[in-house]
Every structure is written in structure tokens, then in C-alpha cells.
Amino acid sequence: MEVLRVQSIASRTLDTIPSKFIRPESERPDVGRIGRAPQLPVIDLSNPDQESLVQDMAKAAQEWGIFQIINHGIPQQVVEELQRVGKEFFELPQVEKERIARNSASPALEGYGTQLQKDLQGKLSWVDFLFHNIWPPSRINFDKWPKKPASYTASNEEYAKHLQNVVDKLLGTLSLGLGIEEEVLKKSLGGDEFVYLLKINYYPPCPRPDLTLGVVAHTDMSALTVLVPNDVPGLQVCKDDQWFIADYIPNALIVHIGDQIEILSNGKYKSVLHRTTVNKEKARMSWPVFCSPPDECMIGPLPHLTDETNNPPKYKTKSFKDYAYCKLNKLPQ
Numbered sequence: 238m239e240v241l242r243v244q245s246i247a248s249r250t251l252d253t254i255p256s257k258f259i260r261p262e263s264e265r266p267d268v269g270r271i272g273r274a275p276q277l278p279v280i281d282l283s284n285p286d287q288e289s290l291v292q293d294m295a296k297a298a299q300e301w302g303i304f305q306i307i308n309h310g311i312p313q314q315v316v317e318e319l320q321r322v323g324k325e326f327f328e329l330p331q332v333e334k335e336r337i338a339r340n341s342a343s344p345a346l347e348g349y350g351t352q353l354q355k356d357l358q359g360k361l362s363w364v365d366f367l368f369h370n371i372w373p374p375s376r377i378n379f380d381k382w383p384k385k386p387a388s389y390t391a392s393n394e395e396y397a398k399h400l401q402n403v404v405d406k407l408l409g410t411l412s413l414g415l416g417i418e419e420e421v422l423k424k425s426l427g428g429d430e431f432v433y434l435l436k437i438n439y440y441p442p443c444p445r446p447d448l449t450l451g452v453v454a455h456t457d458m459s460a461l462t463v464l465v466p467n468d469v470p471g472l473q474v475c476k477d478d479q480w481f482i483a484d485y486i487p488n489a490l491i492v493h494i495g496d497q498i499e500i501l502s503n504g505k506y507k508s509v510l511h512r513t514t515v516n517k518e519k520a521r522m523s524w525p526v527f528c529s530p531p532d533e534c535m536i537g538p539l540p541h542l543t544d545e546t547n548n549p550p551k552y553k554t555k556s557f558k559d560y561a562y563c564k565l566n567k568l569p570q
Contacts, residue, residue: 240350243361243363244331244365244439244441246441247441247442248441251444254363258361258363258449260449260453261358264450264454265448265450266446277304277305277474278300278301278304279306279307280294280304281306281307281308282307282308282309282310282403283310291413294407294410295410295415295506298494298507299505299507300476302494302508302509304491309489309490310403311396311400311490313488316488323437323522326385329383329385333385334349334383337349337383338350347370348368349365349366349367350366351365363440363441363443364439364513366436366437366438366439367383367439368434369382369434369435371393372400372433373429373432404433404461408461409422415502417541421541425501426530426536427530431460431530432530432531433526433527434526434527435524435525436524436525436526437523437524438521439520440471440513441515442516442517442518442519442520443516443517444517445517451512451513451521452512452513454475454510455512456499458497458565459529460495460496460497461492461498462493462526463493464490464525465523465524466485467522469520469521469522470482470483470521471515471523472513473512474510475511480512493509493525494507495527495529497536497560500537500552501539502538502542503539529557530557532556532558532561533558534557536555537554537555538554552570
């Protein structure tokens, strides 16, 4: 059965959007409830003062669950090339993109698609996407990587190589912020089997951005998400029951604390509630990489951080596979 993509709908001359994209009034973007300040925490990964870096990152992970990192060590041209080939993929003829379409009947996320999570109201989000693993090599399925543009594979492999260093530093610093050894979080998340899943989000221009969302409010089921934005604003973050706009900082990466680190930290670090709005005039794109444990990895509050008397475990221990199934199907954890 042919699937109608959002990009195809947006290419028509419309003054409104199909009803299946219109969110309930309680979920629609509302400028009156949006704050422009304070700015998301910005952390300089090159800070030579290790104690200050640990304190700043731990504070951001506790209070916001999200922060931007600068001087992260990934060359600007590597990021720009990642963006270029991703943009070129979404500019290809539709038939070319459909060659790597994901099977909606399969639990596997990889491939080109439109609808992902089950929506209890049957609504759709204003976004098309491409998923594929970029690390480790044992988890890469090149059948779900675009063949065009020709430099797509090399550009993504180069980005993945640099990103591993950034993620290792993030996990080590977050571990120290919990008062545990630097390697504990990474080991608890599968060590060298930690999985990096790239998603390219493509949010086409929308004639009624006030009625819909690119992605509805959610937390990420990953451990960490490291996101490359473009210069079109749209990411919004919830803090203290108010939505804040994430400002665009050139060459910065946005880091989300995901559900698995919230669980491991027994709630000390917060998985950030966020959503994405869309733009009437411009396409918005983003390149998040969801860093998650392998499917059979058991995740629960770290024994180092709990005791039955003063700080009992707040979360169940379960495999990441079971957690992800419940999350995607809106089932209780």
C-alpha cells in the first residue's frame, strides 16, 4: 500500500492541512505559553577545569535534562557534510527515497518513513524521517543507508568516528557528576556495544503551523541523544511546566538526557520533555543520534546510588528491548 509522505502533502498548494495532522487544542503550539528565557545551559567541553565541567554538566542534567555543548571537537566541515548529504537525500525524487522505506509492520526502526510511535488519537506528526544505525559496525545495515548522494556513506562514517569521542566524554563527565567512577555509566549501558542510531528529521514548510507539531511532547527512550540542528528554530523544552525555545547556536550540539540515564541515576538526572514545532516558510531539519544500550542489556537504578532506607529504587529493572516496546506502544513500564 502506498504511503503518502508529509513532504508530498506539503508540495501541494494548500491553505490548511489534512485533519489527521491537526492536534487537539491542548497540544497545539501556543505563543502565550512559550518562554524565550532563560537560555538552555551551554557547556564548553574544552574547559580545562575538570571539576567545573563536571559540576556544570551535572547541574544542567538535573535541572534541565538538556544542554548545548560547544568546542566539542567535531570539525565544522564534518558536521556540514553530514547536513549536506542528508538534505540532498530529502531532495531526491520520491521513488528514490522509497527504495529504503522501513517496513511499518516490522519492529525495526531503520529506513525512510513517516509515522513511528503509536498515537492513541490516531493523529500524525508533520515530519518525514530516515533512521539507520551508525555504530557499532555489527549493528550497521547498509541496505537502509541511501545510495544517493554518492558521498552519503563516507560522510556518516566520518561523523560517527568523531561522535564516539564526544559521547565517551559526556558519559564519563555525567558519571563523575553522580559521584561514581568515570566508566560506570558506559559499562552499564553496554560498553563497546552501545548503539548509535541516527535519525534525520525533515519538517516541510506547513501552511498552518499553529495547528500541528513536528513531533509531539515526549522524552527520548535512549540513554543520551546528541542532536545537530539547522538554523530554523523549532525545538521546545519543558521546564517547570513552561515551554522554552531552544536557541540556535552555530556549531553547537544539543544533548538530551534520555530515559535510560534517568533510570540508572534513579531520577537524579532528568530525561527532558520536549517537542518540535514547524515553520510556515522554511523546512526544518535535525540530525539526532540516539545512543542506547543493546536490546538485551538490563537497565535499572545503579546500586551505587540507591539504598532501601533513604533512597530506594524508583524504577523497575528491565531489558532495553522490553522498555522500548512499551514506550513505542504507549504501554505502562
